[in-house]
Amino acid sequence: MTQALALHAVSHCFDDAEALQDVSLQVAPGECVALLGPSGAGKSTLLALLDGRVRGWRGRAEVLGNRLPNDRAPERKTRLETGFIFQEFALVDRQSVYQNAMNGRLGRMRLWPSLWGRYGAQDHLKTTIALEDTGLTELAQRRADQLSGGQRQRVAIARCLAQEPELILADEPVSNLDPAHAERILELITNTARNRGIAVVFSSHQPELSRRFADRIVGLRAGAVLFDKPSAMVGNDDISDLYHGTVPGDGLRVVS
Template sequence: MTDAVLVDDLGFSHPDAILPALERVSLSIPTGEAVALLGPSGAGKTTLLTLLDGRLRGWRGRVSVLDAPFDPDRAPPLARRSDTGFIFQEFALVERSTVLRNVLNGRLGRMPPLRALLGRPSGRDLDIAQAALADCGIADLADRRADSVSGGQRQRVAIARCLAQEPQLILADEPVSNLDPTRAAEVLDLLTGAARARSATVIFSSHQPELACRFADRIIGMRYGRIVFDTPTRDLTEDATTELYRDADVLTGAKLQVVR
């Protein structure tokens, strides 16, 4: 099995930051795996996802995504950008556009430049977007404005947009942090299930060990920009998660539980 992501001795510091955002991070993620990045705020999860998406400059070390080595000073080639899809915590939808138009935005990198510039999708683009809407259970919302649907539905729109992109790697930054537990489980089930159905790799960040354990094959725990454990989900212990969040704001006196 080939690796979708290879990272070796990665380091990165934000300007004027006292501590590095990432320090001596090394990992490999095989194609088709579902991986959860677990850890408190400030652990480096978002920074790592942003780097893997090709949007971060000035890092140190070696990074390869989908067999393409990254350059710390240059953006990845435009032709490769559509192979990686990113799902943002705050959805990043065009509020006044319809749900279908938002999902079609995921096709822009696959369109010829003039067609993309004019916003004229082909029949195939429409078919792919409508299939993504159906896969996400929101086909009936296609003509609704994005700002008129619920938070859970908006997250499904964001996932459908990503799926319409036909990515080989899906990165999701806290994709369910704004949802109640039932909706959060539904969205993670949708996200990881859709990735597996497409043989895509998915990496999502989370503050919620119980949800991560339900939907990821593997858990990577991060704290202070470092990886503190990297383990198959079945081997994750309650003690490891409790230690990961020790003294972090996310702990409110209750013990974190690993739910199988």
């Protein structure tokens, strides 16, 4: 089976910081993987690298069966099939919820129709389904700047789903949300991905939510993989080690 992504001994250095050290990782189609680790562990760098936005890294990486280059953007097919959910949502404020979700289709359109906003029946259909899946149908005509943080986050997810990716990368997708919304959003991303056979890699500072919603957890510290285990096998000791004894508070109790 072709892996959704495979990294072999990937390292990356920013001017003076070793952001990733010898990272090897494989994710199967339909698998949900959480990246946990303290601030500066390299989670965002790893996600940006997989999204083809980091240059000059060392090692070997394949995304959706294609070799990821380290000196230029990935080929168009890989870009089309990789969806990224940004922590700050990256919505167009003056556009409606519908239009923001439809923006996920732009990469699949030819230049002139996309410039003139001439969307096809498939684009409308995929956008409508993405809005339904994210519970946004009622808000479709509302402007993005008139939404709450949780609703904006759902629009960012709808845009990503409308793109029809085979791989979703999400950088702290629930960090701005209250616990109930965080749970609902993670459930939405991981359930939708499983139903559609999409692989997901998301970063988080919330061990308990990660254990509940990810199939596997990769603990990163100082750019290196400290552990890579099925979520059910990640114990409180693993989490405590990862955070040098301090466990981020999301309801996790350390029981020794």
